[in-house]
Amino acid sequence: MTPNHHRFASFAAALLLAGLAGCDAMAQQSQDTVEVRILAINDFHGNLLPPPGGLAIHDPADPAKTINVPAGGAEHMATLVKQLREGHPNSIFVAAGDLIGASPFLSAMFHDEPTIESLSMMGLSLASVGNHEFDEGKTELLRMQNGGCHPFDGCRGPHPFLGAKFKYLAASTIEVATDKPILPPYAIREFSGVPVGFIGLTLRATPTLVSPPGVAGLEFRDEAETVNRLVPELQAKGVEAIVVLIHEGGFPTGDYNACPGISGPIVDIVRKLDHAVDVVISGHTHRAYNCRIDGRLVTSGDKYGTLVTAIDLKLDRKTRDVISAKADNVIVGHDTAKDAAQTKLIADYDRVAGPLAARPAGSVTAALPRMPNAAGESVLGDVVADAQLFATRAADRGGAVIAFTNPGGIRSEIAMKDDGKVSYGDVFASQPFRNQLVTLTLTGAQIKQALEQQWQDPARPRILQVSGDFSYAWDGAAEPGNRIVADQMRLGGAPIDLGKSYRVTINAFLAVGGDGFTAFKAGHDPRVGVYDVDALDAYFRANSPIAPTPADRIRRLN
Numbered sequence: 249m250t251p252n253h254h255r256f257a258s259f260a261a262a263l264l265l266a267g268l269a270g271c272d273a274m275a276q277q278s279q280d281t282v283e284v285r286i287l288a289i290n291d292f293h294g295n296l297l298p299p300p301g302g303l304a305i306h307d308p309a310d311p312a313k314t315i316n317v318p319a320g321g322a323e324h325m326a327t328l329v330k331q332l333r334e335g336h337p338n339s340i341f342v343a344a345g346d347l348i349g350a351s352p353f354l355s356a357m358f359h360d361e362p363t364i365e366s367l368s369m370m371g372l373s374l375a376s377v378g379n380h381e382f383d384e385g386k387t388e389l390l391r392m393q394n395g396g397c398h399p400f401d402g403c404r405g406p407h408p409f410l411g412a413k414f415k416y417l418a419a420s421t422i423e424v425a426t427d428k429p430i431l432p433p434y435a436i437r438e439f440s441g442v443p444v445g446f447i448g449l450t451l452r453a454t455p456t457l458v459s460p461p462g463v464a465g466l467e468f469r470d471e472a473e474t475v476n477r478l479v480p481e482l483q484a485k486g487v488e489a490i491v492v493l494i495h496e497g498g499f500p501t502g503d504y505n506a507c508p509g510i511s512g513p514i515v516d517i518v519r520k521l522d523h524a525v526d527v528v529i530s531g532h533t534h535r536a537y538n539c540r541i542d543g544r545l546v547t548s549g550d551k552y553g554t555l556v557t558a559i560d561l562k563l564d565r566k567t568r569d570v571i572s573a574k575a576d577n578v579i580v581g582h583d584t585a586k587d588a589a590q591t592k593l594i595a596d597y598d599r600v601a602g603p604l605a606a607r608p609a610g611s612v613t614a615a616l617p618r619m620p621n622a623a624g625e626s627v628l629g630d631v632v633a634d635a636q637l638f639a640t641r642a643a644d645r646g647g648a649v650i651a652f653t654n655p656g657g658i659r660s661e662i663a664m665k666d667d668g669k670v671s672y673g674d675v676f677a678s679q680p681f682r683n684q685l686v687t688l689t690l691t692g693a694q695i696k697q698a699l700e701q702q703w704q705d706p707a708r709p710r711i712l713q714v715s716g717d718f719s720y721a722w723d724g725a726a727e728p729g730n731r732i733v734a735d736q737m738r739l740g741g742a743p744i745d746l747g748k749s750y751r752v753t754i755n756a757f758l759a760v761g762g763d764g765f766t767a768f769k770a771g772h773d774p775r776v777g778v779y780d781v782d783a784l785d786a787y788f789r790a791n792s793p794i795a796p797t798p799a800d801r802i803r804r805l806n
Contacts, residue, residue, distance in 0.1 A: 281571065282440045285336040286491065286559040287329055288549060290344035290531025293380065293659075294351025294363040295552040296322045296594055300663055303536075303554040303579060306503040318582045319554035322366045322594065325580045326587035329370050332558050332578065338439035341371050343414075344531035344548070345378025345450055345495030348392065350659045353605045353676040354597060359384065359398050361409045362597045368413035369589055374435050376448030376493035377418040378531065383681060385462030386430060389416070393431070406596040417448025417493065420474040422467045430466065434478060436487055442563045445487040447475055451496040451513070451532060456704075456764045457656070459757050471496060472520035479522045488569040489561065490525045497533035497548050504550060505577045507539035512707075518542050526570040527559060538575050545573040554580055605673030609785050610792030612670055616662040618678070620655065623722075623804040624702075624711025627796045628658055628678060632780070635787030636685055637715040639778055640753040646687030646775045648753040649739060650695070651715040654763050657681055657755065657780070658713070662794075670788055679781040683755035688771025692746040696732050698767035703728040710763050714801050715753075725806035733805065755780050 298321035307313040333339045347367060348360035355363045367375075381389050387399075395411025397403040419433030434447040454468045475492055482490060498512035514530050518541045521528070528546045536550035538557075549555040555577045562571045616628040633651045640646035660677045662670055690698075699720065703709045706728055714720070721736035737744040744750075754768055756776075761769050777783070788794060 280565055282442045282563040282565060283336070283338060284439045284444065284561040284563060285333070285339040286527070286529075286561065287332055287339065287341045288343065288529045288547065288557040288559060289325075289553060289555070290495070290529070290549050291346040291378070291534055291551040292343070292348075292363065292367070292553050293346055293551065294348055294355030294360050295320060296354055296362060296366055297352065298324070298582065299552040299554065300660065303504065303550060305579075311503075317579065319580050320552050321580065321582070322370075322553065323586035323590040324582060324584045325553050325556065326366075326370045326590045327584050328556055328578065328580050330587075331584070332556060340373050340437055342373060342446065342491075342493055342529065343367070343375035344493045344529045345376045346380045346531060347375060347378070349378070349380025349383040350680055352660075352680065353673040354594070354601055356676065356680045356682075357601045357604070358405050358597060359388070359401065360392065361405055362593065364392055364412045365409075366590060366593055369593065372414040373437070374415050374417060374446050374448065374493065376495050377416050377421060377431065377450045378495035379450055379454040379457045381416070381450075382454060382458045382462050385459070386466060390430075392416075404600065406600055417446065418450065419447050419478060420449040420452070420469045420471055421454075422469060424465050424467050433474075434482065436482070436485065439563070442489065442565060442568050443485070443487045444489040444491060444561075444563070445482040446491050446493060447478055447482075448493040449474055449495070451494075459762050460760050472517050475525060476520075476522045479524045483524065486568065488524070488567060489563055491527045491529065492521070492525055493529050495530075495532050497530045497535060498537065498539075499533060499535060500537040500539070502537070504536035504555065504579075505538050507537045510537060510539055510541070514546065515541055518544055518546055527561070527573050529557070529559070536577055538577055545575055547575045547577070549577055556580060605671060605676070607672045609670045609672050609675045610788030610794065611668040612662055612664060613668060613793050613795040615664040616794065616796060618658050618661045620711060621799050623799075623802040624655075624709065625799040625802040626655070626658070626713065627799060628661055629653065629655060629713030630716065630797055630799060630801065631662075631787070631794060632658055632679065632784060633713045633715040635784045636753050636755075636780065637717075638787050638790070639783035640685055640687045640775075646685075646753060646777055647751045648687045649751055650718045651753040652698070652712045652758065653755060653780070654758055654765075655710060655713060656763060657683065657757065668793060670792070672785055675785045675788060676781050679784050681757070681780070683757050683780045685753055685777035685780060685783060686756050686759040687751055687753045687775045687777065688759065688768065689749050689773045690752045690768070690771045692737070692744040692748050692750065694767055694770050695744065695750065695752065696734060696737060696746065698765055699732045699737075700729050701765050701767055703731060704764045711802065712765075716797075716801065719801045719803070721803040721805055723805045736803070753777070
């Protein structure tokens with residue numbers, strides 16, 4: 249063999265050895281680590297069909313502007329979830345609460361059974377309980393988990409409701425009588441021999457957001473304290489990688505996959521968490537973000553199924569802990585093919601619900617938006633309050649002179665379609681809770697007290713929407729509890745007499761102190777009326793076309 253041949257053989261051997269060494273290193277790395285993909289959603293709210301408006305994002309051509317892109321829908325989401333799982337043998341699909349409640353007609357008519365079925369079919373594995381899971385109370389939440397017919401409406405759907413195939417988690421929701429969670433506090437899932445713990449919990453403020461009778465006998469404990477108490481229990485079971493699914497969130501200032509300037513409850517909660525917690529998947533605020541807070545990955549996927557968050561973890565086999573975590577909020581775009589099984593499920597339910605949803609209710613001359621102005625008043629809020637007064641003004645229906653409604657009960661705007669026509673399904677989507685109206689006698693002083701309670705949470709005031717004959721002013725510079733300008737409270741142009749009695753219509757949620765409006769509980773001589781959605785439907789049928797009116801019933805000073 250010539251010297252050149254010797255040199256070539258030596259070089260080839262060196263390359264082979266280097267290649268084998270590289271393969272050994274890659275094999276060793278693969279043996280030392282485990283990769284896990286977590287797919288997450290939050291605040292789906294029964295939006296089986298794509299929500300109007302899609303997803304708001306920064307305009308790629310001009311980041312200073314915001315555009316809306318079509319997004320969402322169970323048919324597209326199911327396909328995207330499958331695609332995001334491809335090539336990831338270790339994957340799990342989870343959620344951070346409010347999967348149901350405040351839902352569009354197609355889901356709400358069946359008490360959200362279609363949504364539970366839809367998400368089960370997608371392979372959802374675990375979900376924390378949100379505040380809206382308690383809209384119909386604890387017993388109904390347990391029916392969502394276990395199945396069976398609705399206790400009052402029976403079995404309305406096209407087939408029996410078998411309950412969720414995924415597991416709800418509720419670590420901080422405690423049955424006072426037993427001092428135990430009403431549902432499992434956590435779940436452990438194993439990926440290639442490495443366990444990962446998922447703790448699920450809802451926000452501590454849930455009792456102020458739902459009807460008090462629905463959560464009677466339950467206690468909602470501090471979120472961070474609950475998690476921190478469970479960490480040693482999980483570690484005793486060999487779990488070092490810990491993911492929190494929490495229905496509480498924050499308010500970022502950036503685009504859907506960023507996190508500049510985030511504020512809100514989730515920031516303080518994360519900073520209080522034991523550092524054994526690696527990832528926090530959040531919700532509730534209907535915002536999208538991809539953050540690092542106190543060294544932890546913290547995510548949220550907007551609302552209504554417009555985003556799926558793909559979280560990639562790398563786990564150390566020896567320590568069983570997270571080495572790295574990164575996330576990507578992926579838009580549920582309409583260029584994604586529709587899943588055939590989801591299409592069939594929607595069609596099956598629509599055959600039952602469709603005729604009622606399509607029934608004409610009336611018309612509008614322009615859209616009726618639900619977004620409030622600087623004083624807290626919205627165009628649709630005015631219409632809803634007027635409809636409730638219209639339904640209860642007659643002496644034999646309550647004799648009301650004022651109507652109030654809570655802004656959280658108004659869930660979507662009445663859009664202006666090409667012909668201006670409004671269907672019962674449109675009306676229902678704006679008022680999906682089916683609260684009965686209650687007319688009470690309150691003094692002027694009690695009305696003022698109720699209005700003062702709009703700022704119990706200064707960071708998130710709840711401004712009541714008011715009927716047309718009533719108006720008032722509030723002082724933004726005054727301290728909470730003293731913001732209502734007493735002599736500016738007027739009915740039909742005349743000042744409200746603090747010592748005089750007035751018949752006032754509210755919904756059943758407010759009547760029992762919902763949203764913290766405990767002043768309404770002092771009312772007497774109650775008369776229960778129709779459901780709020782039926783009052784709005786009747787108002788449309790009697791007064792169409794409905795035109796937006798100037799939002800001047802509530803004035804803000806300072």
